Amino acid sequence: MKIGMFSSVQENIEYIQNKLFHSGDLKWRSISLxxxxxxxxxxxxxxDQQRIQKEIIQPIEEKKVGIVEEIITSVEIGIKSDLSQLPTALVQGKGILLFEGSAEAFVxxxxxxxxxxxSEPVNEGVIRGAHDGFIEHLITNLYLVRKRIENPNLVVRYYQVGNxxxxxxxxxxxxxxxxxxxxREVDSRLGAIVMDTTLSPGFIAELIEDNPFSLFPQILFTERPDRAVAHLMEGRVVILSDEDPSALILPVTFFAFYQTPDDYHSRWIVGSFLRLIRLFSFITSFLVPALYIAVVAFHPEILPSNLIYTVKGSVxxxxxxxxxxxFLMQITLEVLREAGIRLPSRVGQTIGIVGGLVIGESVVxxxxxxxxxxxxxxxxxISSFVAPSNEISTVSRILGFPLMILAAMFGLIGIMFGLLFILIHLCKLESFGTAYFAPVMPLRIKDLKDTxxxxxxxxLDQRPQDPHPKRVRQERYSRGWEHDDLGTK
Structure with a gap:
């Protein structure tokens, strides 16, 4: 409800004090104009005390007479006639000018x-390419993006989330x-968020993603501006949050979590080889323990004869x-990993190495x-740590536990049923109208060139079709020096 300004400055200040519950950091200073x-x-x-002195108090003391908007040197200045809006302006870092008998306040x-x-991103290692990363300041992060895309087509929309x-x-x-x-869909979902507070982009991701009960992340987190820019240029959208260095990229597919900007800074054969290793490591990270259980408990005959005696003697x-x-070893590994993360960096590394060696040798x-x-x-x-995204790395480790149970109950048949269930789930998932397992399902041959x-x-003369961009085709001949003006050899 709108509340008009009181004619007395003291009454206005008392109202603000009451609304801020007489907070100790609320200050005021008398001036005259x-x-x-x-x-x-x-x-x-x-x-900023220096800005208050330089942009408000000093100009007023020098001029003594004039119009407030012309005297104050601050770039951001507005007029409020609603007294109830002033406490909100104060907690946003604004200063408020109140004058005796005035029906307006200057913000x-x-x-x-x-x-x-x-600085360089902490959670995403950079081998080649730019070493700058997002920080906990929204305007700086926007600067990092706009410096890479100096194009008027880059649109920024602001939102306020949290009651x-x-x-x-x-x-x-x-x-x-x-x-x-x-x-429009992203705008609708962001506008429909109703919470007292959203402390991190993780809150936003859970509130807007399509399938919150799925184990697989449907929004990509990154601290690398070059990665965010690459996805923007493919027709995706990016969400930045103030006071957090992570950017949210959507919609994404499963394979986006195993792609990094470093793939494009290396020769294409090297980048392809490393990407195949990452995808193979995803399968290895959750499948190997289940295969071990199935082979030892149900199917030892599939091992070579020389290896059977070695494994059997140890088991x-x-x-x-x-x-x-x-289960004993996997849970122990997870405990050691969590301890290494939570402890200070120097102690954490020592605990991880010493704990792994000592416990591994002792239990054997x-x-x-x-x-x-x-x-x-x-x-x-080791396979789980290869993933460039922490979210998908955690998923691969968690998937191993149900597969181990199926392997212990039904052997290789149980593993096959588990893998089929995972595959069906991946094919069924969607991220903002995009098939999560594209371009494999549905199959798009042209998009497989970068999968x-x-x-x-x-x-790579076409953008991926999964975000349904307005323009799919890029420049037809990137190596223009090989072609004449007509586009022929």
Whole structure:
């Protein structure tokens, strides 16, 4: 409800004090302009004291007479006649000018700007290419994107999410590439969020994704501006959140989680080889423990005869069935991994290395697990760490547990049923109207050129069809020097 300004400055200040529950960081200072008494009100924890002095107080003291909007040197200045809006402006880092007898208040942008410098992304290693990453400042992140796309077609839309603690979001897309239906759908979902607070992009992802109960992530997180820009140029949209260095990219497919900008900074054969290793590691990370259980418990005859005696001799010393042995080692590995993450970096690395060596050697000598089991767990752990996305890496480790149970109950047949269920689920999933397992299902032959492998850059003359971009074809002849003006040899 709109509340008009009181004629008395003191009454206005008392109203603001009550609305902010007499917070200790609420400050005010008297000023005088045109021989009228006034006050500058601000929250010292959110404002820059030097800016207040330089952009408000000093110009007023020098001029003493004049129009407020012409005297104040701040770029951001507005007029409010609704007293109920002033407390909100204060908690946004604004300063408020109140004058005796005035029915209006001047809201001036003097917010403090405490942010860390642009640095290399912590969670995404960079081998070649730009070493700058997003930080916890929305405007800086927008700068990193716009410097790479100096194009008026890049559109930025702002949103305020959260009823009690508001979070500022920015939706980015290319006007000439992004599908209008996709933009409208994302805009609708963001506008429909109703929560007291959204502390991180993880909140936003869960609130807008299609299938929140699926184990597979349907939105890609990244701290690399070059990765976000690459997806923008394919017709996707990006969501940036203030006070968080992560960008949300959507819609995405399963294969996007195993692609990195480094693939395109290397020669195409090298990039293709590394991408195949990542995809193979995804399968290895959840399939190898289940295969070990199935082979040892149900199908030892598929092993070579020389290897059977080695494995059998090691397994016979273990008093537990294979399923217990595998679960014991997998859970121990997860505990060590979590401990390494939560502890300080130097201690965490020591705990991970020493703990893995000591526990691995001790459990084998004690006869609790076999030597082949240690090899299986080590291979599984290394394979899960190959994924460039932490979300998909966690998924691969979790998938291993139900597969191990199926292998212990039904052997290889159980594994096949589990893999079929995963495949059916992947084919059924959608991300904002895009098939999650595209371009494999539905099959798009042309898009396969940048899926399992990466064809040469000059052959990628079409954008992926999964985000349904407005323009699919790019420049037909990237190696223009090989062609004449007519486009022929």
């Amino acid at each position: 045109n021989q009228v008494e006034g006050y500058i009100v601000y929250l010292e924890s959110l404002t 001036v942008g003097v917010g403090a700007d405490y942010k860390r410098s642009i 009690e603690a508001k979070t500022k979001l920015a939706l980015l897309y290319m006007q000439d590439l992004a599908n209008p239906d996709l933009v 016979d010393r273990v008093p537990f069935p294979p399923i217990v042995e595998v 000598r004690a006869g609790l697990v076999s030597y082949p089991m240690v090899i299986v767990v080590a291979l599984t752990a 399992f492998t990466r064809f040469p850059i000059w052959s």
